Amino acid sequence: MIHFSINKAIFIQALNTTKRAISHKNAIPVLSTIKIEVNNEGIGLTGSNGQISIEHFISVQDDNAGLLISSTGSILLEASFFINVVSSLPDIVLDLKEIEQKQVLLTSGKSEITLKGKEAELYPRLQEVVKTKPLLLETKLLKDIINETAFAASTQESRPILTGVHFVLTDNQTLKTVATDSHRMSQRKIQLAKDGDNFDVVIPSRSLREFAAVFSDEIETVEVFFSNNQMLFRSQHISFYTRLLEGTYPDTDRLIPTTFNTTVTFDTANLRHAMERARLLSNATQNGTVKLEIQKGIVSAHVHSPEVGKVNEELDILAVDGEDLIISFNPTYLIDALKAVGNEQVKISFISPIRPFTLVPNAEGEDFIQLITPVRTN
Amino acid sequence: MIHFSINKAIFIQALNTTKRAISHKNAIPVLSTIKIEVNNEGIGLTGSNGQISIEHFISVQDDNAGLLISSTGSILLEASFFINVVSSLPDIVLDLKEIEQKQVLLTSGKSEITLKGKEAELYPRLQEVVKTKPLLLETKLLKDIINETAFAASTQESRPILTGVHFVLTDNQTLKTVATDSHRMSQRKIQLAKDGDNFDVVIPSRSLREFAAVFSDEIETVEVFFSNNQMLFRSQHISFYTRLLEGTYPDTDRLIPTTFNTTVTFDTANLRHAMERARLLSNATQNGTVKLEIQKGIVSAHVHSPEVGKVNEELDILAVDGEDLIISFNPTYLIDALKAVGNEQVKISFISPIRPFTLVPNAEGEDFIQLITPVRTN
Structure with a gap:
């Protein structure tokens, strides 16, 4: 029958980490619980949604946790509810004691809260990974x-x-x-x-x-x-x-092209903001695209929504090289791609209006490439 | 035909204030727009949901706004969409110019965005308050x-x-x-x-x-x-x-009682936290109540949910006076009441288990009283 006392803040932190694996509306009801296993070394908390499982261990050696174990055992408690109750306790320390019939008594300050739990044996066996050669x-x-x-x-x-x-x-x-x-x-x-x-x-x-x-x-x-x-x-x-x-x-x-006809270097943030403006209007068009025009060294973005209005914008560029080109694509894909680029500059390379184009950070040594498929608009 | 330029941040702030009155899903479609009225003194922005209307005026006298009016007029623009577009503009200044057929051209940096608007005459007349003797x-x-x-x-x-x-x-x-x-x-x-x-x-x-x-x-x-x-x-x-x-x-x-049989003074925050704990479990009971027991100078709170568990807690009190009492009520009403009390101490006065009890701040000179009706539990 479990009995331990612990620092409330440390316990809540560990519970919240474990809870990330727990889905409130799981088809398997027992997976809405958190499993608490207490042995002489510390407390193990387990949460799972069947796909992901998280085990968090609080050791008696951890000075911050102030963990004192009087008696070992295991139990299941309804995860969200248990965390809410623990969070509400008045003192900085709490005492958790298993009493009869799989109930736990939480004591903190003058507050005494009894919660009903379940047999730990009801929890499914989820993890089967041999821990050798990490x-x-x-x-x-x-x-x-x-x-x-x-x-x-x-x-x-x-x-x-x-x-x-x-x-x-x-x-x-x-x-x-x-x-x-x-x-x-x-x-x-x-x-x-x-x-x-x-x-x-x-x-x-x-x-x-x-x-x-x-x-x-x-x-x-x-x-x-x-x-x-x-x-x-x-x-x-x-x-x-x-x-x-x-x-x-x-x-x-085999999808990644190696030769290109047009290459433009942009400031990553500037291009992203321009695409975010374009998206406001492209969302109201039939095919949801923005048109990029590369002509005589000028790069511009265009959207025309018959219902809402239009965007015309010359884009700031750092360099442009190769053939003129007009290409249409979903600005959301480019925005997502730009968000993933850590570098301040990005190089975009095109083959033709109907072939995927590539994005790479404009920096040496980064082996990071993205591909976006254009949309045929006529 | 409207034409002005303005500081973007000031304009967005005013638009967002006005937007608070605008409901996205209004039964009257024109009320999803914002009305922009430009005269030589400044810009008036109007939003309304039929119940609340907000008019925000930006004066040409306001130095922060940097408002330059070239031409006056009025127009309606889809509120949320317009605010999103203005927020996305690249420069710290924007230029708004009405062009043909109730369209506006927004220019900021190298970005040009055209938006379709509506005739200002379509906007309903909403405000009728004579502005005398405020x-x-x-x-x-x-x-x-x-x-x-x-x-x-x-x-x-x-x-x-x-x-x-x-x-x-x-x-x-x-x-x-x-x-x-x-x-x-x-x-x-x-x-x-x-x-x-x-x-x-x-x-x-x-x-x-x-x-x-x-x-x-x-x-x-x-x-x-x-x-x-x-x-x-x-x-x-x-x-x-x-x-x-x-x-x-x-x-x-006539509802406010004046004579009482039991009075308890609490620390406002302590009592609130105790009630929040109690509510976690009372939510799982049939009548959703907490039971307060005042006996021999000791005040305690109790909840018993057959399904989830129970709370027993002695409450910290600052003073208790009068007859012993057991009373049940919905803790949410007491939590709400305590949130409204600015004072650190609160005095709660009871007549009997079936009569409303009162809360007043435990301070001189504040004329603030709250009433909560108990729940009969048997």
Whole structure:
């Protein structure tokens, strides 16, 4: 029968991290609970939505937590409700004691709150990843890669494999990550500082976004483990499991063009703001596109909505090279692509009005390329 | 045909204030537009939802606005869309010029955006308040009164008059404001610094909340004007019109008890937090109540939800006086009441378990009283 006392703020922080995996309206009712497991080393908190599982461990060694364990055990408590109750407690310390019939008594200051829980045995077994030979990754690097690619994954379930990001390690050191929804594509390559076993997996983009939210920048590195259909990101206190997508990711290498007819260099922020203006009006047009005109060294953007009005704008450019061109595309794809570019300058290269164009940061050494498919307007 | 240039930030600020009156989904389509009227003195912006109307005036005298008027006129523009477009413009200055067929050309930096508008004559005539003999009120005082009363008004349309706040001026100086939804009541009285004509009106609580959002604390005083079914709050730049509620407000004076059997003084914040804890569990009970027990100088709160759990808590009190008592009520009403009390201490006085109890700030000279009706639990 569980009995421990703990610093309230530390406990709430750990509960909130774990809760990120918990969906309030899960088809499996027991997954709306949080699992609390207390042993002599500390407290393990587990939350899951069946796709993602998060385990957060609070150690008795952690001085900030002020964790005193009098008795061990495990129990399930309704996650949202439990966190609300803990957050409302008056004192900076709380005491949690399991009493009869899977009930817990929370004591803090003069407040005594009894909550009904469930048998821990009702919780499903979710994680099956063998923890040997981890790949070591910098958290910040991994979060940058996620920001640069995950947005380009599909949000539609018609081709489930495209809702993920393709992570491939070759030569034990070259990591390639790609996402595409078939209208645009984003690919990032990096050389890892440390060798690892080669792998080829497709990680749900939703899981990657949760990863970025769960692992704060203070956590410098994570260990990465793979199994057949799951992977695990692990830091000192947090284990983040996600299912992998099954199936073969399409060959995207052959999509990337290498020769171009027109190249323009823009200030990234300026171009983004111009596209945001254009989008206000293109949203009210039939095909939702903006027209880019490159003529005699002048680059301009145009939208004409018969109902709402029109935009005509000469764009600030840093350099232009090659043939004149008129091309139409969905400005949202370009805005998303520009948001992913960390560099202040971006180079956009075109082949023709009907072939995808590429975006790369205008900087040496960054192996980051994006592709956007234009829209034929006549 | 309108033509002016203006500082973008000042223009957006005025547009956003005016937009507060505009409902996106109005049954009268023309009310989703903003009316722009330009004369030689400045620009008038008008927005309305039929209940509330806001006019914001930007003067050519206002140096910050940098307003240069080349040509006067008036037009209607789709409010949300127009504000989004103006906000997206690249330069700190924008030029707005009416061109043929009720279209306006916005120019800012190298960006040119044309928007379709409508004839100003299509806009309904909404405001009819004769602007003579204003009552002068401090904005901060009026906002305090609103915070202290408007929350207690009804949100249900079954008795429309109760959705308003009753404002009565007697003896040219005594202002009484009351709101009630028949479960709780809040009454604030003040002596005005300056005399005014007596009045007796019921102002929609929703209008009062908008008033508090529109008039910033920098606006020290407002002039108040009344007509039959409308009133106007006016500052130097903003005219805020609201319809009044028709009908007779119930006599609330007779509801306020004067003799009590039990009185307890609490720390306002402590009691509020205890009630917030209690509410987490009372929400899961059948009648949604918390039970307060006053016995032998000890005050405690109790909730028992057979499904979720229970709360038992001894409350910190500053003083207790009179007979022992057990009383049940909806904690939300007490939480709302405590939020409205600016004072650090609050005095709660009871007659019996079935009679309304009163809350007053535990301070001299504040004429602020609230009433909450208990719930019979057996």
